[in-house]
Amino acid sequence: MVYNPASFYCIFTVAGCSCFLIKKLKKQNQLTGLWNKIYRSGVIAILLTAVLIGYGRYNIFHVVRTEYNIQTQKNIREEGYRIVLLSDLHYGVSMNDNNLQDVVNRISAEQADIVVLDGDIVDENTTSEQMQSAFRILGQADSTYGVYYVYGNHDKNNYAAKQNYSAEKMEDTITQAGIQILEDETTVINQEIALIGRADRGGRNAKRKDISSLVKELNPEQEWIVLDYQPSEYKKAENTGCDMILSGHTHAGQIWPVGLFASLFHFDELNYGEQKQGNLDAIVTSGIAGWGYPIRTEKHSEYVVVNLIS
16 A cells, blocks of 8 residues: 555545634634534534535445537548546545446446546556456446557556556456557547547656657548547647547546646646537546545546537
8 A cells, every 4th residue: 555645635625624614603703602612512513524525425436427429520420429438447446346337337338339448447556356357347348349448647556665466467457358458559440530549648757659650640531539548738639630639637626626726727738527629629537436535525426428420
């Protein structure tokens, strides 16, 4: 195990919010008599903290479905394509095998053409057995053209003092599950869709190719979809002719007010949701779980359905 500040941060955040509310009431001289006794006992702070933690636990375990319709100018088949996107499982934090199997069953029911696993499916706290279970279950997701995977900054145990599994074992597990890894690689689907999988820019000794070198052999008449775990290099993607970029990483903040700060100070190019940048459609998912501690007080856990339509 590695030191993880997320649990302490969560407790300090909810407790701090509780204390702030109580002090504000006291300053306004609204705490008198019985209320003053209750305030001094600390019961209100404890109750508010319990409510926030309870909400945060419900929110991280309750996986919702988010859908976007993206219109392309490329000449694709009339029925379009359905892509299911999920990221940031951080397996072992809030899901077990049964929970994950339920989500995979929901994804299979979507009748997707493509399933994208967009990074941080596991992390440094995931055991070797959990890692194998996660990819075995995710590899069962039904789709017409397969399941595709790009690494996040945690997947390869980048922050572990002692690794629970090697990068080689992980790669072998993923491929045996029938999942195709795209690490600075491209693949063409049905002669209409080009998936451009990026190596993650984070982690130790991170290196990746320039995106222009990945698209130079592609047909510009195809829909170019970039799978880049961290929401970055949007301008480069747009300038090279890419049509869409799918990312995770941000967790949409996970614990308030991280998402607020991320949006204000632009830690990433997009914290959550969908936006248009020139000819590039960008989508960032909040992730299907969370990191460090099973609490989410900002946004929700989700998998994303992208309907690409002509």
